[in-house]
Amino acid sequence: MSLAVSQEVLISRNPATGEEIGKAKIFSKEEVRQVINRARSVFQTWRKTSFDERKHLIMRAREVILAEMDEIAELICKESGKPIAEAISMEIAPVLDLMQYFARNTKRLLKPRKVNIGLFSLLGRSSEIIYEPVGVVVIIPAWNYPFSIPLGEATMALMAGNTVIIKPSELTPFVGLKIEEIFRKAGALEGTIQVITGDGSTGAALVEAAPDKIMFTGSVSTGKKIAQSAAKNLTPVVLELGGKDPMIVFADANLNLAAEAAVWAAFCNAGQNCASVERLYVEESIAKDFTKLLIEKTKKLKQGIGTQSDISITVLSSEKQLQIVKEHVESFKKEGAKILLGGQNKGLFFEPTIIADVNNSMKAMREETFGPTLPIATFRDEEEAIRLANDSEFGLTASVWTSDLKKARRVAEKLEAGTVCINEVLYTHAIAQTPWGGVKMSGYGRTHGLEGLMELVNPKHIHLNRLLLFPDAWWMPYSETAINTFKGFAKYFASGSLIKTLLLLPMIFKRIKELTKK
Numbered sequence: 001m002s003l004a005v006s007q008e009v010l011i012s013r014n015p016a017t018g019e020e021i022g023k024a025k026i027f028s029k030e031e032v033r034q035v036i037n038r039a040r041s042v043f044q045t046w047r048k049t050s051f052d053e054r055k056h057l058i059m060r061a062r063e064v065i066l067a068e069m070d071e072i073a074e075l076i077c078k079e080s081g082k083p084i085a086e087a088i089s090m091e092i093a094p095v096l097d098l099m100q101y102f103a104r105n106t107k108r109l110l111k112p113r114k115v116n117i118g119l120f121s122l123l124g125r126s127s128e129i130i131y132e133p134v135g136v137v138v139i140i141p142a143w144n145y146p147f148s149i150p151l152g153e154a155t156m157a158l159m160a161g162n163t164v165i166i167k168p169s170e171l172t173p174f175v176g177l178k179i180e181e182i183f184r185k186a187g188a189l190e191g192t193i194q195v196i197t198g199d200g201s202t203g204a205a206l207v208e209a210a211p212d213k214i215m216f217t218g219s220v221s222t223g224k225k226i227a228q229s230a231a232k233n234l235t236p237v238v239l240e241l242g243g244k245d246p247m248i249v250f251a252d253a254n255l256n257l258a259a260e261a262a263v264w265a266a267f268c269n270a271g272q273n274c275a276s277v278e279r280l281y282v283e284e285s286i287a288k289d290f291t292k293l294l295i296e297k298t299k300k301l302k303q304g305i306g307t308q309s310d311i312s313i314t315v316l317s318s319e320k321q322l323q324i325v326k327e328h329v330e331s332f333k334k335e336g337a338k339i340l341l342g343g344q345n346k347g348l349f350f351e352p353t354i355i356a357d358v359n360n361s362m363k364a365m366r367e368e369t370f371g372p373t374l375p376i377a378t379f380r381d382e383e384e385a386i387r388l389a390n391d392s393e394f395g396l397t398a399s400v401w402t403s404d405l406k407k408a409r410r411v412a413e414k415l416e417a418g419t420v421c422i423n424e425v426l427y428t429h430a431i432a433q434t435p436w437g438g439v440k441m442s443g444y445g446r447t448h449g450l451e452g453l454m455e456l457v458n459p460k461h462i463h464l465n466r467l468l469l470f471p472d473a474w475w476m477p478y479s480e481t482a483i484n485t486f487k488g489f490a491k492y493f494a495s496g497s498l499i500k501t502l503l504l505l506p507m508i509f510k511r512i513k514e515l516t517k518k
């Protein structure tokens with residue numbers, strides 16, 4: 001929990017203990033502009049570095065992280081409140097993997113690419129795409145994955161030749177500053193990656209300062225504000241927003257594993273994950289047994305301060321989060337759902353809560369909760385499961401659990417989400433090779449994977465005409481012959497057929513003769 005105590009300083013606190021972690025400055029608008037200017041000027045140097053030089057920097061940064069893993073894990077755990085186990089398994093390990101993957105593979109992924117331009121190549125033309133860095137990339141992450149999300153995106157941006165500015169959440173400024181320190185220790189040229197601390201107003205100032213790309217992770221409402229503000233300068237934005245992710249469990253699934261997965265996906269990071277399971281749909285015939293399994297498994301988990309190694313469930317990040325979770329649990333009760341387990345809080349520690357008899361019309365089944373709640377609804381058949389899962393304004397991830405892989409695939413294709421897992425859940429943000437992002441109100445654009453890398457470059461098309469003997473048939477001046485030739489283009493050339501296009505040759509020769517005569 002952090003609070004801005006003055007215009008200039010934030011106090012970062014451990015949400016589990018209230019202990020002060022430190023004071024971080026709030027960058028002013030003027031300072032934000034200076035940071036952008038420095039990033040812009042360093043970009044001119046960084047963009048010229050080779051992929052190997054960039055790779056060395058990222059691999060050195062990995063070494064720093066490995067050497068300081070315990071210290072970093074403790075900082076993440078203290079500032080965000082998550083269990084130390086998750087600081088390692090869900091932040092440090094995945095981002096180390098992403099770093100080695102993009103350090104080693106960006107050169108290959110961004111290799112200039114020849115494009116087959118079809119019949120245009122008969123005219124002696126060729127096309128190639130080269131990928132250029134966009135410039136200054138601003139990363140504005142949420143507090144829930146304060147290390148892996150900004151560091152992963154920064155790695156990809158740097159590998160593509162961009163300079164980076166990160167504005168961590170006011171709740172996790174010191175994890176953000178740690179990222180800057182890691183790169184400093186790794187020997188990064190000053191200004192290649194800068195971290196500026198502050199609150200929402202600092203983020204807003206960054207957006208207004210017209211960077212070349214904004215990678216935003218956070219709520220729908222802030223996402224909309226950023227998109228509006230960025231539109232003034234036509235700054236492109238990637239929006240990784242909220243979720244209300246469904247998990248569908250068919251009667252033929254491995255119920256034991258599905259229940260363990262549901263418990264993990266609903267309660268890890270105290271449910272504060274964009275891809276948490278927030279709607280569980282269970283086939284009617286097994287709902288009772290499955291619910292029993294969920295309760296048994298949840299009861300075995302210990303809740304407490306995340307720095308202790310046997311703690312699985314921790315604390316909510318802020319009073320604001322607590323109020324949302326409480327309000328959602330109350331609204332479930334009011335609307336007729338049954339709280340089977342949990343439902344209470346001690347300070348920011350909200351018990352893992354299992355809720356039955358819910359349906360999609362309930363308020364808390366429609367809004368993102370971002371807390372340790374697992375509401376269970378039932379369905380009768382495949383069609384109903386798909387309909388219920390898609391009945392949401394969000395579409396980040398979804399999962400399907402069944403032993404019938406044909407059915408799973410059929411359902412996966414019909415679910416409206418950026419990622420659908422079959423017999424798996426939540427974790428694919430950790431696969432650097434695959435794209436991450438949502439549909440509907442979960443945002444647009446992608447991070448990770450080739451698709452994510454493409455967000456960080458401008459594809460430049462280089463087109464070459466090797467046959468510089470004649471003017472192009474479509475150049476000026478126009479005439480009756482020109483119009484007939486163009487009709488021929490429309491009928492024959494545009495058919496994509498070589499044979500039909502050959503019929504056009506006499507017309508083209510006539511037209512070129514006409515052009516060269518003048």
Ligand code: NDP
Pocket residue numbers: 140141142143144145167168169170171198199200201202203204205207217218219220221222223225226239240241242243273274275368370396442
């Ligand atoms: P917010 O939208 O409140 O904040 C996100 C970030 O934006 C923070 O760094 C915040 O700074 C900053 N910010 C706030 N106001 C502005 C502004 N006007 N202009 C620019 N930046 C601003 O989200 P939360 O931090 O509460 O995060 C929770 C949300 O994030 C959930 O909805 C969750 O689903 C989503 N999320 C999505 C993920 C995905 O991959 N799709 C992953 C993780 C989370 P400050 O904190 O200092 O106010």
